[in-house]
Every structure is written in structure tokens, then in C-alpha cells.
Amino acid sequence: MGDRLTQLQEAVDELAQQFAACIHYIISHHDLEKLDSSDEIREVKDPIQASIVDPHSAESFQNNLKELAQDLIMREQQIEMLISVLPGLENSEEDQNKAIRELEEELKVAEQQRTDAIGEKKEVLQKLDEVIRSVRRPR
Structure with missing residues (x-):
């Protein structure tokens, strides 16, 4: 639908x-x-x-x-x-514009959180790679 x-x-x-x-x-x-x-x-x-x-x-x-x-x-x-x-029939144009601005701010925060998470993922992957490379096989 x-x-x-x-x-x-x-x-x-x-x-x-x-x-x-x-x-x-x-x-x-x-x-x-x-x-x-x-x-x-x-x-x-x-x-x-x-x-x-x-x-x-x-x-x-x-x-x-x-x-x-x-x-x-x-x-x-x-x-x-x-x-x-x-949606929006009960809201004036000003109210709708305000809601759009609030959503844009929320989107900016979410984008920053996504960027931070990607950076953290890269760091964790790098540390994991270092740990894996440091592990030696038992003789």
C-alpha cells in the first residue's frame, strides 16, 4: 500500500x-x-x-x-x-517550517552520530587487526 x-x-x-x-x-x-x-x-x-x-x-x-x-x-x-x-492540515505554514527546521537539526545530530560511529568502527577494526597480527601460533 x-x-x-x-x-x-x-x-x-x-x-x-x-x-x-x-x-x-x-x-x-x-x-x-x-x-x-x-x-x-x-x-x-x-x-x-x-x-x-x-x-x-x-x-x-x-x-x-x-x-x-x-x-x-x-x-x-x-x-x-x-x-x-x-499531515499538516491543522498547522500553519509557519508551524510547518518550524517543524522542518527541527527535523533538519535532528538530522544533523544523527549524521554526526553516524560519522562518529564510523570513526569508532575504524578504530576498533584497526585495534582488532593489530591484535590478530600479534597473535602467534603455538609451536
């Missing part, structure tokens, strides 16, 4: 895909109705174009729209939850 920003990006991408799928469903399965008395519903003779719109029954279409809307709402709530747990 990725970090929080990666999870948020994936959730937003999935929401965009859900929006596209919802629009495709609506375009493909809406009922052909006149919006105005002057509108006409054309008869499509090409079977490929006729299959583009496959109307579902009004009840089925409305139920499916409701389910799609619920899925969108759940995804949006997931995104809201991911946003709410992002």
Missing part, C-alpha cells in the same frame, strides 16, 4: 473513471424522449448506430442511476477521509 498522497491520487483517478462510466451508462441506456413538441426521434437504420443507445426500463434505469450515485458518494467520502488524515 502506498503513502497517503498516492492513495489520494489513486482515489481521485478512480473517481474520474467512475464519472466517465456513469456518463457512458447514461448516454447508452437513457430512454428516448422528446424534450419539446418540435423534437423528433429519428429512426436509425444502421444496426451499429442503433446499438449505441439501448434503453433500459424507466424503473431499472432509475435504480441503476441511484446505485451509480451512491458509488460516487462513497468514493467522494473516501477521498474526504484521505484528505482529512493528511
